[in-house]
Amino acid sequence: MSELSVDHLLGIKDLTQEDIELIFTTADQFKDVINRPIKKVPSLRDITIANLFFENSTRTRLSFELAEKRLSADVINFSASSSSVSKGETLIDTVNNILSMKVDLVVMRHPNPGAGVFLSKNVDSTIVNAGDGAHEHPTQALLDAYSIRERHADLVGKNVVIVGDILHSRVALSNIFCLQKLGANVMVCGPSTLMPKHIHSLGVQVEYNLRNALEWCDVANMLRVQNERQDINYFPSVREYTMQYGVDMDLLKSLSKEITIMHPGPINRGVEITSEVADSDQAIILNQVENGVAIRMAVLYLLASKRKLST
Amino acid sequence: MAGKVLIDAQHLQVMLNRLCCQLIENHNDFKETVLIGLQPRGVEVAKRLVELLENNFGCKDLKLGFLDITFFRDDFRRRDEPLQANQTHINFLVEGKKVVFIDDVLYTGRSVRAALDAIHSFGRPKNIELMVLIDRRFSRDLPIQPNYTGAQVDAIESERVVVEWQETEGENIITLTNDAEV
Numbered sequence: 001m002s003e004l005s006v007d008h009l010l011g012i013k014d015l016t017q018e019d020i021e022l023i024f025t026t027a028d029q030f031k032d033v034i035n036r037p038i039k040k041v042p043s044l045r046d047i048t049i050a051n052l053f054f055e056n057s058t059r060t061r062l063s064f065e066l067a068e069k070r071l072s073a074d075v076i077n078f079s080a081s082s083s084s085v086s087k088g089e090t091l092i093d094t095v096n097n098i099l100s101m102k103v104d105l106v107v108m109r110h111p112n113p114g115a116g117v118f119l120s121k122n123v124d125s126t127i128v129n130a131g132d133g134a135h136e137h138p139t140q141a142l143l144d145a146y147s148i149r150e151r152h153a154d155l156v157g158k159n160v161v162i163v164g165d166i167l168h169s170r171v172a173l174s175n176i177f178c179l180q181k182l183g184a185n186v187m188v189c190g191p192s193t194l195m196p197k198h199i200h201s202l203g204v205q206v207e208y209n210l211r212n213a214l215e216w217c218d219v220a221n222m223l224r225v226q227n228e229r230q231d232i233n234y235f236p237s238v239r240e241y242t243m244q245y246g247v248d249m250d251l252l253k254s255l256s257k258e259i260t261i262m263h264p265g266p267i268n269r270g271v272e273i274t275s276e277v278a279d280s281d282q283a284i285i286l287n288q289v290e291n292g293v294a295i296r297m298a299v300l301y302l303l304a305s306k307r308k309l310s311t
Numbered sequence: 312m313a314g315k316v317l318i319d320a321q322h323l324q325v326m327l328n329r330l331c332c333q334l335i336e337n338h339n340d341f342k343e344t345v346l347i348g349l350q351p352r353g354v355e356v357a358k359r360l361v362e363l364l365e366n367n368f369g370c371k372d373l374k375l376g377f378l379d380i381t382f383f384r385d386d387f388r389r390r391d392e393p394l395q396a397n398q399t400h401i402n403f404l405v406e407g408k409k410v411v412f413i414d415d416v417l418y419t420g421r422s423v424r425a426a427l428d429a430i431h432s433f434g435r436p437k438n439i440e441l442m443v444l445i446d447r448r449f450s451r452d453l454p455i456q457p458n459y460t461g462a463q464v465d466a467i468e469s470e471r472v473v474v475e476w477q478e479t480e481g482e483n484i485i486t487l488t489n490d491a492e493v
Contacts, residue, residue: 002395022395029379029396037404038432041382071382301382305393 004302008127010116011136012177020181024146026298027291034070034293044073047304049105050098053130054080054091057109059265059289060130060140064107067296073304076103091115092122099125104307105300108132126303134168140264141174143295145182147288148219151260156183161213163245164223164272167194167234171223171264176202189213190245193234194225210245214255221262222247222272238271248274252282260284314488317445317464317472323483326461330442331363333459334411341373343437344409349426350379350397353414355476356444360413376401378412380425399429406434411459415474417443420455445472445485 004019012020033041049068053061061077068075078098095106107128108116113135120127131137145155152158160179166172166188179186180203187205188195199206207213214220225241235241247261261273261283269275278285318326338344341364348357354377364370381396412426423441430436442459447466462485464472469490477483 002393026396029381029398032399033382033432036432037434040432042428043382043387046388302393305388307388309388 004306007303007306008116008120008129009138009299009303010120010127010129012138012141012174012181013136015138015178015181017181020142020145020178023142023295023298023302024149026302027146027294030070030297030301031291031294033297034290040070040072042072043301044068044071044304046309047071047104047307048074048076048102049107049300050076050078050103051130052078052095052098052106052108052110054108054110054115055131057130059292060109060137063289063292064128064130064139064296067293067300068107070293071297071300071304073105073300076101091119095119095123095125099123105304126307128299128303131170134170134173136174136177137170137264138174138178139292139296139299140171141178142299143288143292144171144175144221144262144264145178145184146295147262147284147291148179148184148260149182150287150291151284152218155179158184158219159187159217160184160219160221161187161189161207161217162221162223163189163210163213163247165194165225165234166190166199166223167196168226169223171221175221176204180204187213187216190223191235191241210247211251214247214251214259217259218257219260219262220247221264223264224266224268224272242271246270246272246274247277249276249280252277252280258282262288264288314473314486316484317487318462318485320477320483323444323461323485326444327359327363328367330444330459330461331360331368334360334364334442335368335370337440338409338411341370343407344411345374345376345403345405346411346413347401347405347426347430348375348377349412349414349422350377350381350399352416352474353412355479356415356474357413359476360442374403374408376403378426378429380422380429383425383429385421385425401433404434405430405436407437408434410436410439412439412441414441414443416445416447416472417441417455417457417460418447418450418472420451420453423455424453444474447472 006014105126107130109130110132113133115132116127116129162172189207263285348354361373361375377400379397379399440458443457444461446460446463448463471488474485
């Protein structure tokens with residue numbers, strides 16, 4: 001197979017296992033490209049991409065922008081804080097205005113779950129979801145799985161635990177879908193107040209004790225506590241959270257095997273993981289960032305190839 | 312194997328030997344030369360030439376790389392079935408080197424045009440030459456001609472020149488087939 005089964009990347013839920021494998025094999029080649037002396041290919045030179053960020057982002061926005069520029073696309077950036085959104089313009093109007101400037105692809109982050117799906121049904125452009133509320137963050141899940149595959153060769157039968165604020169995390173949901181499609185066993189671990197009510201229905205194991213979870217897993221993906229999405233206090237104090245769910249070097253060394261530590265960023269050093277852990281050989285956090293560019297290049301390239309040129 | 316035989320195994324071997332001699336004439340000890348097989352089908356040709364040069368002609372330390380041109384093609388978004396990228400494997404810089412592109416069949420010249428773009432990611436070569444097993448004459452879309460040719464073939468658009476190898480397809484042979492038969 002050399003083509004994705006979907007026209008937009010709205011969530012991992014819509015992708016098949018073959019789609020994910022195709023994205024990975026394409027990303028392999030792009031990873032090679034970004035390590036060359038000249039890190040650019042001309043594939044998307046006739047494509048214009050709009051990065052619409054209705055919510056703050058540093059890593060994802062930079063990663064997408066770099067991926068787009070490495071593919072030679074023309075890029076326009078938009079952030080909600082400095083736009084007419086603050087003047088009361090609706091999402092559709094904002095996007096249609098931008099699309100009338102002949103934009104082919106829209107990369108969008110939005111605080112509302114389903115914003116990408118809504119857009120894909122109403123505008124004639126390819127949509128890439130760069131995070132919609134607490135729903136999905138597909139490219140993050142793809143780069144996480146790709147990074148695990150790079151370290152452990154294969155995901156089939158691997159035990160992966162996602163630790164932290166599962167309730168507010170779009171990374172957790174996309175990761176669960178992606179890892180399961182690739183044959184990994186998934187566990188979630190965190191305080192019961194930060195665990196979604198029907199999490200069992202996704203077919204994941206649930207563990208409230210961090211040590212048990214780490215003993216079980218090959219890979220631990222440590223999530224950030226999303227203070228900005230928490231309208232009430234879900235745990236008594238950050239200090240208590242760290243004592244219960246923070247990973248330090250002593251804990252890692254006390255485990256019966258060496259596990260891989262991941263983090264989607266931004267890290268709250270000293271909260272979910274200590275600096276020592278983040279900078280250790282067991283952590284592949286910076287590999288994730290590098291792989292993020294290759295994965296996003298692959299996604300953009302494969303989606304753009306579905307927009308046939310009408311002659 | 313299907314279609315009309317253009318070159319049989321024995322003839323192919325003679326052709327490869329001749330191409331080796333021509334390369335040696337122009338590149339002596341290959342100190343300043345790198346050989347680049349174009350993915351996917353040029354790789355097999357390049358590997359064979361290197362094997363012959365090392366075993367039969369005593370050449371040493373040849374630099375061989377494989378170049379994938381998928382991301383540099385000019386038919387992106389124009390093909391019904393997109394092409395999947397292959398591996399590029401070039402673990403040296405081509406800056407100031409003499410580069411020899413190696414491919415199996417030269418047809419429209421568009422792959423070679425893409426390769427000329429792609430190779431610059433690895434430096435600025437001193438010059439670039441092109442070696443092909445089969446040159447399909449009178450079918451070029453671009454002003455590109457090979458420096459070394461195994462054989463020239465005249466074929467119409469609906470026909471295809473297929474190069475097969477013992478290791479991958481079971482036989483060393485070059486045939487001419489109709490697209491419908493492939």
